[in-house]
Amino acid sequence: MTHGWLRPAWVGWMALWAGVSAPAWAATPAELLTTYNTQAGAPAQAARGQAFFTTRHGREWSCASCHGERPVQDGKHAGTGKVISPLAPAFNPQRFTDAAKADKWFRRNCNDVVGRECTPAEKADVLAWLLTFKR
């Protein structure tokens, strides 16, 4: 018998499965918040997240410089002027649905704004605050 397992029917089912199943890194904002909370070892505080987001940390920009004080509408990149879609998940369903993407931008933006990576507690606080915005 030669390659019986590669029967067309099998291949079709596998392609279908690969197409409909979510990638391993897909997440919901609530799941990411749980992850950050667990890493931080303490529950997030939305008010602390707001303060962190809207104040400067000894450098030129705050998070709000690009994302806005209330990130429920388009922001504007403080350097390039490029439009940035809303950060609050209720106003942009793409947000915080990909752990790798969220972490990549946390890393980059925190380095710009704070001069270091954000701690899990800071990420949890910001995300908890972003989740308080409802339509």
Ligand code: HEC
């Ligand atoms: C210089 C402009 C700028 C500043 C300042 C900035 N950001 Fe961003 N941020 C961006 C851009 C550009 C993107 C990527 C484009 C996009 O996703 O719309 C982004 C994306 C993100 C994302 C990705 C979310 C997702 O899942 O899609 C997070 C999280 C984030 N920023 C958090 C922050 C935090 C926290 C701060 C403050 C420490 C901050 N940003 C400051 C420009 C900025």
